[in-house]
Amino acid sequence: MNFKSIYKEAKNKIQGIAAAPGIVIGKVYLFTKEKLEVSDGEITDVEEARQSLEDAVKQSKKELTKVFSIAREKMGETRAAIFEAQMMILDDPVLLETIEKRIENEKKLPEFIVYDEITKYQDIMRHSTESYIKERAHDIEDIKNRIIRNLQKKRWQSKIIRDSIVVSDMLTPADTLLLSRSNVRGFVMDHGGLTSHAAIISRSLNIPAVIGTHDITKHVKEDDTIIVDGFHGYVLINPTDEQIKFFSEKSEHLVQLQKGLDEFKDKPAITTDGREIKLYANVDVSGEIDIVVTSGANGIGLYRTEQILEEMSEFPTEDEQVSIYSNLSSRIYPNILTVRAFDIGGDKFKLLEFFEANPFLGLRGIRLLLENLTLFKIQIRAVLRSSQNKNVQLMLPMVSTMAEIKKSKEIIEECKSELKKEKHSFDKHIKIGIMVEVPAAAVMTKEFSREVDFLSVGTNDLIQYLMAVDRGNDLVSNLYQEFSPAVIRTLHHIVTEGNKSGKEISFCGEMAADTLAIPLLVGLGYKSLSMSPATIPYAKRIIRSLNYDYTKKLAKECVDCCTETEITHKLEKFFKDHSITRTRQII
């Protein structure tokens, strides 16, 4: 029995989005918020209404200050900023003045004006094409309800049964955080997307979550038992004995694994015959830095800076970027921080509102940066100014031509001269690298590697461009093959040609975290792998049980294969023959 067969047969399953990893079995606590009724009754005393608005805003601020301090303690400064942003809305003079003026002119109860005015803002946000902005409309709902609740002098329910799984229509960031103090074991929400703050908070608090279940609140009752699978995005309602047995074992296995992995933290990833593989972390949000530090990573192999835009929903200034990068570089010092220039476009943060028929083949990554030099230069200057510790390097995404490399290098030199004139200090020998994620770059590895200090292979994109298969399209997902011979031969070509130049050839696609792929990548000659920090101990465990000579032989055989099946069979057989446990096969 495996996950696939369990879910295929299960009649009691509800599918959602896997928002925070982990498996939990527990009792449902249905968290339904009392619906706030808003009256548009007339008022006679404007002064009294104004006073009660002022009191309600004051009380809301007090509550949010408390939430903010809990958030800082539990999630760190960066993530807690969500609540700081909410507090700023309460300080927005334009909003408050508009509400006051409307109370005066329309002589309606403040709760109605607050409701109406803030709903107007939300409607604009909900119609945005950016999922990030749409999600923020939910956060504002929290502020709106908070003020209205305080105007009506009602209290917020925060006491729930300890150790339960909270099932709700939608939770605000504050709900998620405050409920977690009752030792909530998991979250299930009918609404919300991966970028919703409730999802982000669950991930940072390490509480498994499935969201976007549409109508689970209609299918479960208080005290029902459910299984939440935050790896695959499923919830099983009142599970069968067989399901409970399967998931209890998986969850126990996870706990044991976690314990067993701690011992690898301070050990190098070295094969039994002495070849060291450097393991780096892929970082999406700066808040993950704590996990990076504790995972025993050799540094950050990929910092996806476009995530800053997702979080802030606007472009950070040069100084703001300097502060983010410098902070990361100091936290990780003397290890290396690889800052990747904004990879905007494709399915990621969109800068421009115009329609692109094929955004993945459009104005994305370095192409967009070279068209928007002001933006690019601000980022280059910020990276340079953060490089004083000499542990920062800059990487360019989506490179496909030599001209892009040469032009980027020219701009970097230009930024260096400007900073020199302005008397800013920076690392004069900062390393510049490129992502190899477009087949053209793979083919040109030899020539491109002469121009830069390092290369990093991005299989997430490379596979989709090589196989001509959209990585998000279900209809062709069977063709998105990591182990296609075409992919393996390309990876072989890159590392062989790249190694000849003596430059560092790194690997930062998700494939590096696939335990099945690790012996193959090591055998092909990759000496540095970058992956999500949580997977580093798993990779270390595998590498420490490999013999490099055997992996070389395995890689050679795989390069000669003609089908994906042949390759995966060889890899599975390798694990069996050498009695290596694929510790991450649980997910």
Ligand code: PEP
């Ligand atoms: C990749 O394409 O493999 C990669 C690491 O970049 P991203 O997933 O950010 O596109």
Ligand code: MG
């Ligand atoms: Mg990519």
